[in-house]
Amino acid sequence: MDALLVVDFQNDFCPGGALPVAEGDQIAEPINELLDSFDLVVATRDWHPPDHGSFVGVQVDPADWEGTDPPSIWPVHCVQGTPGAELFPGLDREKLDFLLDKGMDRWSQGYSAFHRSGLGELLHEHRVDRVFVAGLTTEYCVKNTVLDARRLGLDVVVVEDAIRPVEVEPGDAERALAEMETAGARFARSADVKRARAAA
Ligand SMILES: [Zn+2]
Numbered sequence: 001m002d003a004l005l006v007v008d009f010q011n012d013f014c015p016g017g018a019l020p021v022a023e024g025d026q027i028a029e030p031i032n033e034l035l036d037s038f039d040l041v042v043a044t045r046d047w048h049p050p051d052h053g054s055f056v057g058v059q060v061d062p063a064d065w066e067g068t069d070p071p072s073i074w075p076v077h078c079v080q081g082t083p084g085a086e087l088f089p090g091l092d093r094e095k096l097d098f099l100l101d102k103g104m105d106r107w108s109q110g111y112s113a114f115h116r117s118g119l120g121e122l123l124h125e126h127r128v129d130r131v132f133v134a135g136l137t138t139e140y141c142v143k144n145t146v147l148d149a150r151r152l153g154l155d156v157v158v159v160e161d162a163i164r165p166v167e168v169e170p171g172d173a174e175r176a177l178a179e180m181e182t183a184g185a186r187f188a189r190s191a192d193v194k195r196a197r198a199a200a
Pocket of ligand 1: 048054077
């Protein structure tokens with residue numbers, strides 16, 4: 001069983017948002033094109049409390065912080081209940097089977113879509129053994145989701161034209177792709193995924 005994961009495709013990560021990714025909005029088309037090709041589509045939202053420890057200006061005792069990056073490094077983004085936290089309106093949300101929220105724990109970074117979201121259990125219940133991953137952003141939530149999926153023993157295909165990087169430092173995106181590949185993820189373009197699934 002295959003599933004399509006749409007990671008954090010939210011207004012704040014798109015142009016005009018609080019933590020915008022260049023061309024973040026452009027992934028709507030390849031994702032929408034794929035939605036009918038999957039029996040199970042799961043989207044996640046970064047869904048932070050207003051005082052989340054990843055936000056600039058929030059004081060966090062490093063001893064309390066759970067994450068691979070330091071706390072207090074990101075602009076305030078994806079605060080629960082705000083327009084910025086909503087799914088990007090260009091995504092055809094009618095076709096989502098499940099919407100899971102993550103990043104709700106104030107003291108943990110919560111990049112991965114598997115982090116205390118129930119996603120692992122949901123995929124297990126549906127006997128999913130392969131996930132196709134799309135969404136934002138390549139170096140953070142997409143990468144950490146892919147690495148967790150591999151740790152759980154799932155086959156992973158990253159839909160390479162349906163992700164976008166933040167690129168805080170030049171080369172970050174390339175390093176993230178290499179890390180995912182080293183972990184055993186494969187890469188494919190959305191049109192090829194669609195064609196292969198239509199033929200299967
Ligand atoms: Zn976040």
